[in-house]
Amino acid sequence: MGVVSSLANPTRFLSWSSRLLPIVSVLAALTLAVGVYWSLFVAPPDYQQGDSVRIMFIHVPAAYLAMFCYVVMAAAALGTLVWRHPLADVSARAAAPIGAAFTFLALFTGSVWGKPMWGAWWVWDARLTSVLVLFIMYLGLIALWRAFDDPSRGAKVAAILILVGFINIPVIKFSVDWWNTLHQPASIVRMDGPTIDPSMLWPLLVMIAGYTLTFIALHLAAMRAEIYRRRARTTEMLIAARPASTAVRPTEAAATGAPPHTAH
Amino acid sequence: MSAFAALIVQTVAASIRAGGGALTGLLFFLTVVSVIPFGVGPDLNLLARIGPAVLWIGVLLSMLLGLDRLFGQDREDGGLELVIVSGESMPLFVLARACGYWLAHGLPIVLAAPVLGLILNLSPLALGAVTLTLLAGSPALAMIGAVGGALTAGLARGGMLAAILVLPLSVPVLIFGVAAVNGAIADPDPFLAPFLIMCAFTLFSAVLAPIAGAAALRLGLD
Numbered sequence: 001m002g003v004v005s006s007l008a009n010p011t012r013f014l015s016w017s018s019r020l021l022p023i024v025s026v027l028a029a030l031t032l033a034v035g036v037y038w039s040l041f042v043a044p045p046d047y048q049q050g051d052s053v054r055i056m057f058i059h060v061p062a063a064y065l066a067m068f069c070y071v072v073m074a075a076a077a078l079g080t081l082v083w084r085h086p087l088a089d090v091s092a093r094a095a096a097p098i099g100a101a102f103t104f105l106a107l108f109t110g111s112v113w114g115k116p117m118w119g120a121w122w123v124w125d126a127r128l129t130s131v132l133v134l135f136i137m138y139l140g141l142i143a144l145w146r147a148f149d150d151p152s153r154g155a156k157v158a159a160i161l162i163l164v165g166f167i168n169i170p171v172i173k174f175s176v177d178w179w180n181t182l183h184q185p186a187s188i189v190r191m192d193g194p195t196i197d198p199s200m201l202w203p204l205l206v207m208i209a210g211y212t213l214t215f216i217a218l219h220l221a222a223m224r225a226e227i228y229r230r231r232a233r234t235t236e237m238l239i240a241a242r243p244a245s246t247a248v249r250p251t252e253a254a255a256t257g258a259p260p261h262t263a264h
Numbered sequence: 265m266s267a268f269a270a271l272i273v274q275t276v277a278a279s280i281r282a283g284g285g286a287l288t289g290l291l292f293f294l295t296v297v298s299v300i301p302f303g304v305g306p307d308l309n310l311l312a313r314i315g316p317a318v319l320w321i322g323v324l325l326s327m328l329l330g331l332d333r334l335f336g337q338d339r340e341d342g343g344l345e346l347v348i349v350s351g352e353s354m355p356l357f358v359l360a361r362a363c364g365y366w367l368a369h370g371l372p373i374v375l376a377a378p379v380l381g382l383i384l385n386l387s388p389l390a391l392g393a394v395t396l397t398l399l400a401g402s403p404a405l406a407m408i409g410a411v412g413g414a415l416t417a418g419l420a421r422g423g424m425l426a427a428i429l430v431l432p433l434s435v436p437v438l439i440f441g442v443a444a445v446n447g448a449i450a451d452p453d454p455f456l457a458p459f460l461i462m463c464a465f466t467l468f469s470a471v472l473a474p475i476a477g478a479a480a481l482r483l484g485l486d
Contacts, residue, residue, distance in 0.1 A: 025362060081479070133432045140429045147419045157415055158481035161429060168433050175436035178458070179443065199366070207266050 010087055010227055017220050024220065028213035035210045039203035046200075050118050055206055059109040061211035062102050066134060069099030069215065073141075074166040077159035087223075089155030090230075093145055093161060094222035098215060102140035107131060126180035130173045137165050151230060267352060268360050275364025278337070285330040286368040293326040293373045297380045308385040315384035316394050316445040319377045320352050322437055323370075324399055329403050330369045332423030334361055334413035335481060344417075344481060354478035362473065366406035374398040375384060392427055393448035397459060401441040404466040407473035414477035417484060436465055 025138030039057035046053035073095045079088030110128060111121045122128070141158055279286040300318050301311060311318075338344040347357050377398055379392045386394065412430035416422030440462035447455035 081483075131437060136428075136432045140425075140432065143428060144415065147416070147422070147425055153484060157480050160411075160476055160483065161415055161478045164433070164472075167472065168436075170434050171468075172432070175439045175461075178461075179338055179439040 003205060010090075013087060014224060014227060017224055021217060021220050021224070024213060024217045028210060028217045031206060031210035031213055035203060035207040038124075039200075039207055043200050043203045045195075049117065053200070055109050055113040056200075056203055057207050059106060059113060060204060061208045062109060062130065063106040064208060065215055066099060066103035066106050066131065068135065069102060069210070070138075070166070070169070071097050071221075073099065073162050077162040077166075080155055080159040081163070086152070089159075090223050090226045091154065091158065091219070093151075093155060094226050095219055096118075096138060096142050096145070096219050096221065099221050100135065100142065102211075102215070103135040105130060107135060124180065126173075126177045129180070130169075130176045134169065134173050137169075151233070230251070268356060271357065271360035272364040272367065275334075275361050276368045279330060279333075279364070279368035284368070285333060286372065289326045289329045289369050290372050290376060292329055293322050294380065296322045296325060298383070301384075312385040312387070312390070315381060315386045316449075317391060317442050318384060319381060319394050320398070320442050320445075323373050323377065323402060324405060324431070324434055324438060325367055326373050327402065327409055328427040329423075330365065331409050331413040331426040331430070332416070334365055334410060335417035336413075336422060339418035339484075344485065345351060348482065348485070354482060355474035356480070358414065358477035359470070359474040362406050362410035365410065366403050370402040370406050374402050387449070390445065390449050393445045393455070397441045397444045397462065400459070400466060401437050401462050404437045404462075404469045405434055407466075407469040408437075409475045411473050411480065414480040415484070417439075417481060437462060440465065442458075 028122050035057070043054070043057070045051045053258065073092045075087045075091035080084045080092065107128070114123060115121050141161060143159060144158050145151075145154050146158065155184075278284055297318060300314075304310060304314070333400070335344070338347070347354065374395065378395045381391045381394055409430050411433075412426035413422075415429060416426045419425060440458040443453070443458040444455055444462060447453040447458060
């Protein structure tokens with residue numbers, strides 16, 4: 001815990017992450033490049049689905065990260081509520097848009113794959129539906145954060161919602177499975193048909209590694225941006241709250257017609 | 265009268281007096297249900313088939329309307345600080361508010377549902393099943409709603425945001441409620457299993473929602 005807490009000091013975080021970020025970014029780019037080339041050009045087409053199967057290499061890692069990102073946020077929410085750690089807020093808040101983006105990517109590539117395979121852009125399949133609910137929850141969380149003008153208060157309240165969602169998502173998943181089996185049992189293509197061949201498994205694993213590295217790089221960069229954004233906000237508030245010696249400024253500014261805060 | 269009962273009575277009284285919003289919720293339910301046939305057409309067979317789902321969605325939406333006032337008032341007039349300082353249990357406070365909310369904003373709508381079911385051409389069996397499932401399921405909607413209300417207490421336009429946060433969490437109640445009604449009407453589908461799962465969800469939310477709501481209220485204060 002001592003190591004973790006010393007690494008998690010915001011200033012120290014900024015210094016070590018500035019050294020780590022370029023390395024992770026380059027690794028992510030390389031892994032993704034290898035993975036994309038392998039899965040789109042080298043891996044064999046599926047005997048049933050043909051080249052459409054290649055969408056899977058983009059789709060499966062995105063779906064995995066959509067869930068992984070929520071787990072990261074739930075861990076960060078615990079950090080906010082239990083240890084009151086400022087960096088935990090930053091981590092959760094920075095992860096939300098990334099998670100939403102991966103969830104959207106999973107939904108989008110899923111429907112692009114569904115059009116030739118199922119003949120429809122969207123099927124109310126249990127899995128699709130629960131990912132859609134997850135997407136809505138990401139957007140709701142982002143909206144909740146944006147509704148608070150004080151970021152630390154917003155972070156604590158959002159942490160509650162993250163944990164409520166974390167308990168609720170399995171329940172939603174279970175109920176959607178139930179709902180779907182009641183209404184349209186046989187129309188779904190099952191993923192667990194033939195087991196996946198090594199010639200496809202390896203590029204898929206490389207893609208998953210590449211996506212995960214991309215997530216780490218994006219998350220680090222977003223956390224750094226969020227820390228700087230908060231520092232900028234604090235500085236602005238300090239300037240705005242400066243006491244009487246500068247109280248003449250607004251009148252000066254009013255005389256010149258400029259808004260007060262641009263006078264500095 | 266215990267503090268718990270007094271809080272419930274006070275919540276109900278605040279909701280049903282002029283400007284309280286309970287009547288508005290009931291009228292909204294009436295309006296939503298009567299607007300549906302204009303959209304889907306006057307086919308009585310179709311209405312009988314989708315009727316239970318229409319009533320359930322109507323209740324779900326109508327119960328969102330008062331959420332911004334559930335804790336908003338306490339935030340504004342300092343009542344929330346008093347509750348915290350008094351040392352009374354915060355989860356019980358949230359539970360009392362949620363119970364009062366259900367009595368004022370949930371129960372009247374649920375009792376109106378079978379009447380509106382008549383204009384949707386529901387059979388007597390379906391009317392009974394809808395009322396029963398709504399009676400058992402709407403408390404869960406009030407509990408989840410209370411979490412949404414607590415999360416957004418004191419925010420400008422908090423009610424809209426609460427609606428967005430609450431709806432995805434209410435999906436399980438809706439699924440099992442409508443599945444139970446369909447199970448009662450159509451023969452091969454089971455009634456008891458989805459009904460019991462929905463009851464379980466109601467109990468589950470009655471335990472967890474007050475804890476989450478209390479934490480949200482406390483953390484949202486400073």
